[in-house]
Amino acid sequence: MSDFDTHLAKAERHLARFSEGIVANQIGGEAVEAADGETFETISPVDLKPLARVAHGKTADVDRAAKAAKAAFPAWAAISGDERKKILHKVADAIVARAEEIALVECMDTGQAWRFMSKAALRGAENFRFFADRAPAARDGASLRTTGQINVTTRSPIGPVGVITPWNTPFMLSTWKIAPALAAGCTIVHKPAEFSPLTARLLVEIAEEAGLPKGVWNLVNGFGEDAGKALTEHPDIKAIGFVGESRTGSMIMRQGADTLKRVHFELGGKNPVIVFADADLDRAVDAAVFMIYSLNGERCTSSSRLLVEAPIYDAFVGRVAEKAKAIRIGHPLDPETVVGPLIHPVHEKKVLSYFDVARQEGATIAAGGEKVQGPGGGCYVAPTLFTGVSNDMRVAQEEIFGPVLSAISFKDEQEALEIANDVDYGLTGYLWTSDVTRAFRFSDALEAGMIWVNSENVRHLPTPFGGVKSSGIGRDGGDWSFDFYMETKNVAFATSAHRIPKLGG
Structure with a gap:
């Protein structure tokens, strides 16, 4: 049997599970259908044949997921950085163990060639390991001295966040966004692209099986005009990390304006x-x-x-x-x-x-x-x-x-x-x-x-990743990711009795 025949036979086995039922959302640690029971079809670009029926999440589903993320946030944020590190390394280990399955499913869901996708899952595992190792120090800040005063800064997770990922290399790009959010202590609601939703389902299952607490990571499938809009407008979601088209980024900014959403955009390019x-x-x-x-x-x-x-x-x-x-x-x-x-x-x-x-x-x-x-x-x-x-x-x-x-x-x-x-x-x-x-x-x-x-795109994970003009807002990579998913607090300590102005006598 040729390598191609072997890959195809394995892919068909892995895809069979998706065709047997509905690809569910994941809310509060439970696999659930959409609240109204609606689904949408995802097809393979190889032959345009259906791969699966997928739960079509809308406002009610996003609301339930956001509330689950909000409920799970205090406990997850209170876990020590060392404990989050251990859990995220277990997630990485589980990704490696299922790397072939992930790659085969992604090839058939996206049309991307095996020669590139065979490494994509391993890159996803590397993203989790990189940010896992940074979790213990994520809240560390700086000591800033001036006359009569010492300032101490610290960082804390911003809260539940929304992550909206694209259809190209969806598994790797999802880990690039989700791993730092979890390492920072945030809980998430993830909406993957409707053109390639299958590996997002694998990823959240892998994370929870590896020990991630229920409700920390919630998955809602759907379209931009319903699930995406509901997520960007939801008051319990404090920030939106988005990868996709520039026009969609502009729309998300408008939708999140009333709730003063923090946004991080990786958008288009004409490089x-x-x-x-x-x-x-x-x-x-x-x-x-x-x-x-x-x-x-x-x-x-x-x-x-x-x-x-x-x-x-x-x-x-x-x-x-x-x-x-x-x-x-x-x-x-x-x-x-x-x-x-x-x-x-x-x-x-x-x-x-x-x-x-x-x-x-x-x-x-x-x-x-x-x-x-x-x-x-x-x-x-x-x-x-x-x-x-x-x-x-x-x-x-x-x-x-x-x-x-x-x-x-x-x-x-x-x-x-x-x-x-x-x-x-x-x-x-x-x-x-x-x-x-x-x-x-x-x-x-x-x-x-x-x-x-004098190089093609060779990524070094500690470096900042992002664009200017219509290509985006903010940076991923290294501590730049934590700057987005965390709030910085400054505490000023007086070291001497300075003069305090007296008012009112």
């Missing part, structure tokens, strides 16, 4: 990879290809704009085109597959629409630009490269969120910077040059929350 003629071009080609065509291009940090210095433009984009044409498209469980089907027919339609837009705007399609009849007949789209693009074109300005790259020529450093910054987004940037002074100068002026120099 540039800037290649100067003096760069290591072999490595730059590989990095540019990897950062747009891995994970089906459905990633916020993808390098979707390729800016290349004019003297090397034709040769460089020619090499990218050759590699794009050679990328293996196929079933996500095939170990040889690089690009699998896009998440859903709705999203596939959006991505395909940009091929006509590119032609109308005068760009050249140097690779791809078409739908592919992949295994199962699902949402397969060829890795695509647009050349001859100017930065005012829609394909250079709008987030396509697929395996689609727009190549733009620049004449000098100043023009490269102007093009790179001339978008609404500012999540990441990738700079390739052997000139170290240019690297410092350019990265300092580039409008992005994260920049990699």
Whole structure:
């Protein structure tokens, strides 16, 4: 039996449990259907066939979950950081033990290739371990001295929080948000994306089986217009951590305004990879290809704009085109597959629409630009490269969120910077040059929350993760996560008898 056949057989066994009943919400430690009994269907992008019926949560379900999180908060917040560390490490251990199951289910639910998803669960476990180890010191602050006074700061968990996660790599991104919230001492209500809800169900089960107290982690499936809106408006929810589209982030801010919700947004991107003629071009080609065509291009940090210095433009984009044409498209469980089907027919339609837009705007399609009849007949789209693009074109300005790259020529450093910054987004940037002074100068002026120099996206968990402009608010990673999920308190102690003004005689 081939590796593909083995993966497929195992995936079918794991998916069978979801097709046998309803994928439930999890509220107060209990698996429950929606209050009104309604469900929605989730399909596989591989063949568009149903995978499961999912509980369709709405206002009543979110209200019940928020109250469960509120009730569980005092006890969870009172647990010592050392005890939370132990529990979160047990969660990580349980994730590792079921890593293959998680990956197989996620491949079939999202269309992401096994070669990438096989590591996603392990990255999720790493997120839990990282924040588990920080839990004992999460409340520590600073001692700040001045004349006649010592100030002592401390942090405490903000309370129940809402976490809304996206459909691309949903398992890993859920752990990235939920692990620091739990380590800080918060309780949560999690609403996963409706396009890929299955591994969220696995994750909350794993956590509770590993010893997380009931009600600390609540799961409500549903849509943005009902469950999402109810969560962002609920008075018991003190903060919202959201990963998704910029327009949805704006909506969440409006919905949370009346209750003064704290928000943390990781939103869209139209990230540039800037290649100067003096760069290591072999490595730059590989990095540019990897950062747009891995994970089906459905990633916020993808390098979707390729800016290349004019003297090397034709040769460089020619090499990218050759590699794009050679990328293996196929079933996500095939170990040889690089690009699998896009998440859903709705999203596939959006991505395909940009091929006509590119032609109308005068760009050249140097690779791809078409739908592919992949295994199962699902949402397969060829890795695509647009050349001859100017930065005012829609394909250079709008987030396509697929395996689609727009190549733009620049004449000098100043023009490269102007093009790179001339978008609404500012999540990441990738700079390739052997000139170290240019690297410092350019990265300092580039409008992005994260920049990699002579590298693709290589994450170091203690570093801040987030964007500027329409790409987000706030930072994840290290103690930056605790700044969001915790309140800071300052206590001032007088060390001498200072003069107190006398009023009223």
